[in-house]
Amino acid sequence: MKRAILRMVLGFLLAFAGLAAAQAIDPLPFKDHAQEVRFQNLTRQLRCLVCQNENLADSNADLARDLRHEVFGLMQQGRSDDQIKQYLVDRYSDFVLYDPPVKPSTWLLWFGPGLFLLLGAAVVLVTIRKRGRATRIDSRLVDNATIEQGDDW
Amino acid sequence: MxxxxxxxxxxxxxxxxxxxxxxxxxxxxxEVPSPLIGKAAPAFVLPHLEDAGQTLSKTSMLGKPYLVNVFASWCIACGDEHPVLMAYAHKLGVPLIGYDYKDEPADAKAWLAQHGNPYDLVIADREGRTAIDFGVYGAPESFLIDAKGVIRYKHIGPFTPDVIERELRPLIARLKQEAP
Missing domain, CATH: 1.20.5 (Single alpha-helices involved in coiled-coils or other helix-helix interfaces)
Incomplete structure (x- = not known):
């Protein structure tokens, strides 16, 4: 008896959860699953201009919704992913892309970390070499000391 | 060493x-830098707020520089900017076009009636569709468009007297020299 009630409650909760989720992602009339996957994939690569740390797919901002509809409309017109991205970049600059494109003004951004890694590696290498030399000299001194001690014997 | x-x-x-x-x-x-500065403003045809039967288009505005101010009755920062616009609108020397963004016309009218209307004309973009072409991502934003229909300047956020004196007015003076 108890179990039956619990099941019913759970069933209700699940039904409502599904309803809420369906409302959160505003439904667009996709023609098939492949188009929906493509849409989700594309909007995940685009930045919401209002919240900025969220992508278009996840954002609840009003503008993000408008831009999702815009992307959907462009897809219906048969534009490619690159064309749609360019369409938004023309209006909102590279900022709208989550991955900034590689070009002279973003070289430092893209290759900076590698540069710092190389710099760090160079420092480590130099330090190790110096230490290595210092230890060898040290050990030679110790050897001499023991030999001298031996002489004393 | x-x-x-x-x-x-x-x-x-x-x-x-x-x-x-x-x-x-x-x-x-x-701040999202606008890639539109120095480029032709997007073509637009939008209805007047006061009379939805009439429209304003980019072509009808060609020949003289003008300032477009994106605002909305729901926008709090626009309320901060409003007194500044009230004070400066008539001193700018170019028409000030209000761009009512994603707003209920009735709300916008009430807002202007309550706070005063600094605009020479207000156009309404209820869906915000044209605003996407302008790269608008919030309000207030302002665009200075020259006589050839090229966007020459964009200000994101509320205008302050300082910004108007330092950035906007010198540029307007230059635009007026370009287009006699």
Missing amino acids: TRSLPLVGFLLLVALFGFGIWWNSRHDPR
Whole structure:
């Protein structure tokens, strides 16, 4: 008896959860699953201009919704992913892309970390070499000391 | 030399972080730079707020520079900007076009009736469709468009007297020289 009630409650909760989720992602009339996957994939690569740390797919901002509809409309017109991205970049600059494109003004951004890694590696290498030399000299001194001690014997 | 290396490294970091603080105090990192400056403004045809039967288009505005101010009754920062516009609108020397963004016309009318209307004309973009072409991502935003229909300047966020005097007015003076 108890179990039956619990099941019913759970069933209700699940039904409502599904309803809420369906409302959160505003439904667009996709023609098939492949188009929906493509849409989700594309909007995940685009930045919401209002919240900025969220992508278009996840954002609840009003503008993000408008831009999702815009992307959907462009897809219906048969534009490619690159064309749609360019369409938004023309209006909102590279900022709208989550991955900034590689070009002279973003070289430092893209290759900076590698540069710092190389710099760090160079420092480590130099330090190790110096230490290595210092230890060898040290050990030679110790050897001499023991030999001298031996002489004393 | 080796001894001072940590100090040099530390000073480099101080310089780097100091630069970051200085840069961010002058630039809003959240500001999306407009790629439209220096380019032709997108074509638009939008209805008047007061009379939806009439429209204003880009072609009808060609021949003289004008300032477009994106605002909305729901926009709090627009309320901060409003007194500044009221004070400066008539001194600018170019028409000030209000661009009512994603707003209920009735709300916008009530808002203007309550706070005063600094605009020479108000156009309404209820769906915000044209605003996407302008790269609008919030309100207030303002665009200065020259006589040839080219966007020459964009200001994101509320105008302050300082910004108007320092950035907007010199540019307007230049545009007026270009287009006699």
